Amino acid sequence: MPQNPLTLFVDHQFTSPYAMSVYVTLREKGIPFVTERLDLGEQQHQQTAYRQQSLTARVPTLVHEGFALSESSAISEYLEEVFAPPTFAAAYPQDVQQRARARQVQAWLRSDLMPLRSERGTDTVFIQPTTTPLSATALQTADKLFRVAEQLLPAGASHLFGNWCIADTDLALMLMRLVANGDVVPERLKTYATQQWQRPSVQHWVQQPRT
Amino acid sequence: MPQNPLTLFVDHQFTSPYAMSVYVTLREKGIPFVTERLDLGEQQHQQTAYRQQSLTARVPTLVHEGFALSESSAISEYLEEVFAPPTFAAAYPQDVQQRARARQVQAWLRSDLMPLRSERGTDTVFIQPTTTPLSATALQTADKLFRVAEQLLPAGASHLFGNWCIADTDLALMLMRLVANGDVVPERLKTYATQQWQRPSVQHWVQQPRT
Ligand SMILES: [Ca+2]
Ligand SMILES: [Ca+2]
Ligand SMILES: [Ca+2]
Ligand SMILES: [Ca+2]
Numbered sequence: 001m002p003q004n005p006l007t008l009f010v011d012h013q014f015t016s017p018y019a020m021s022v023y024v025t026l027r028e029k030g031i032p033f034v035t036e037r038l039d040l041g042e043q044q045h046q047q048t049a050y051r052q053q054s055l056t057a058r059v060p061t062l063v064h065e066g067f068a069l070s071e072s073s074a075i076s077e078y079l080e081e082v083f084a085p086p087t088f089a090a091a092y093p094q095d096v097q098q099r100a101r102a103r104q105v106q107a108w109l110r111s112d113l114m115p116l117r118s119e120r121g122t123d124t125v126f127i128q129p130t131t132t133p134l135s136a137t138a139l140q141t142a143d144k145l146f147r148v149a150e151q152l153l154p155a156g157a158s159h160l161f162g163n164w165c166i167a168d169t170d171l172a173l174m175l176m177r178l179v180a181n182g183d184v185v186p187e188r189l190k191t192y193a194t195q196q197w198q199r200p201s202v203q204h205w206v207q208q209p210r211t
Numbered sequence: 212m213p214q215n216p217l218t219l220f221v222d223h224q225f226t227s228p229y230a231m232s233v234y235v236t237l238r239e240k241g242i243p244f245v246t247e248r249l250d251l252g253e254q255q256h257q258q259t260a261y262r263q264q265s266l267t268a269r270v271p272t273l274v275h276e277g278f279a280l281s282e283s284s285a286i287s288e289y290l291e292e293v294f295a296p297p298t299f300a301a302a303y304p305q306d307v308q309q310r311a312r313a314r315q316v317q318a319w320l321r322s323d324l325m326p327l328r329s330e331r332g333t334d335t336v337f338i339q340p341t342t343t344p345l346s347a348t349a350l351q352t353a354d355k356l357f358r359v360a361e362q363l364l365p366a367g368a369s370h371l372f373g374n375w376c377i378a379d380t381d382l383a384l385m386l387m388r389l390v391a392n393g394d395v396v397p398e399r400l401k402t403y404a405t406q407q408w409q410r411p412s413v414q415h416w417v418q419q420p421r422t
Contacts, residue, residue: 011265022295042354052362053361054318055315055362055363056323056355056359057355058319058323058339067308067311069311070245070319071310071314071318071319071322072318072320073309073313073314073318074311074314074315074317077311077314078307078308078311079312081307081311082307096289096293097278097280099288099292100278100280100285100288100289100292101280103282103284103285103288103289104266104280104281104282104285106285107282107283107284107318107321108267108269108281108282108287110318110321110322111282111321111322112267112269123291144267144268146267148267151263152266174310191399208237
């Protein structure tokens with residue numbers, strides 16, 4: 001064990017999908033790390049010490065040997081470069097086009113589908129499901145998610161690109177916003193998301209204590 | 212000149228900050244490409260042929276030898292891998308930590324600062340400035356932008372990381388949303404943004420016909 005393991009700052013309740021994404025990358029690579037929890041409701045992410053490290057006062061932030069980095073996709077890319085395959089497990093596909101597509105998926109899931117992300121917050125996935133029906137707009141957004149996911153996921157495949165990559169976890173979480181709340185999801189995508197959800201790295205996050 | 216140059220799909224009015232980002236990467240690298248303009252108001256991005264290429268019906272999309280890719284940061288990363296330095300100009304820093312920080316900046320500018328992006332749309336930068344004052348929320352957002360940019364930009368520096376990278380262009384555009392509309396911007400940041408704006412690659416985009 002290293003003397004100074006990596007530190008990952010996450011939200012107090014372990015509900016941030018972006019903190020989860022980095023957490024899963026770290027666990028898939030088998031890198032020792034500690035988590036530091038910030039209570040966002042108590043504005044702990046706005047405290048000066050954290051803000052100076054994170055720059056943008058967002059979670060997650062990774063600190064590695066004094067280097068503090070925020071934005072989950074940037075962190076996973078950094079981990080892929082510093083703890084690179086084949087010594088460590090790959091978080092991204094090795095093929096240039098597949099790696100590009102994985103980045104597209106990550107960027108898209110972080111900048112689109114707002115009505116769905118809003119009406120199916122991750123607290124409904126990790127803490128308590130909701131019984132509120134989806135609005136018409138959120139249903140349209142869900143349809144877009146299904147259409148894109150069905151185009152991306154090859155027939156019969158368990159992963160987007162042959163082997164697992166971090167975009168699988170991100171896409172599975174977006175689908176689980178619906179699956180976990182009993183919303184209608186095409187069977188093939190439901191199976192995909194549910195299988196992704198069973199990965200030990202993901203389950204380790206899912207089963208964090210939240211009380 | 213290659214027989215099949217790259218094709219970049221952009222919005223009809225050349226106002227998408229993400230299309231601009233890829234456009235600038237292509238020009239900095241000196242890669243021949245053609246632009247195809249989609250009238251978003253006429254829903255041309257929702258037409259089946261485009262949707263099948265872009266997957267998500269967003270601009271920009273780059274098509275390179277039959278491979279269609281969307282999401283501007285994913286496209287610039289792809290171009291950096293396929294048209295790599297030192298044969299082509301670098302779009303990202305070579306240092307691992309600086310490259311990580313550039314990715315952080317790109318991801319942050321694409322997922323935060325919403326009130327500012329909304330009240331200072333890029334039409335006010337490229338077509339017609341607005342005289343509407345910023346709301347209190349947008350002013351707070353501008354303060355966050357200034358605080359982060361001032362921490363990122365070394366004193367006296369013209370670029371974030373020594374040499375130009377695509378995160379400079381993205382950050383400059385975010386600042387120009389304010390500069391172009393006469394909003395208050397700290398002098399050092401105003402100088403930085405205005406200098407970045409003068410790069411030939413950026414001016415080539417700025418001076419596109421928009422009528
Ligand atoms: Ca940081
Ligand atoms: Ca808790
Ligand atoms: Ca695409
Ligand atoms: Ca026009």
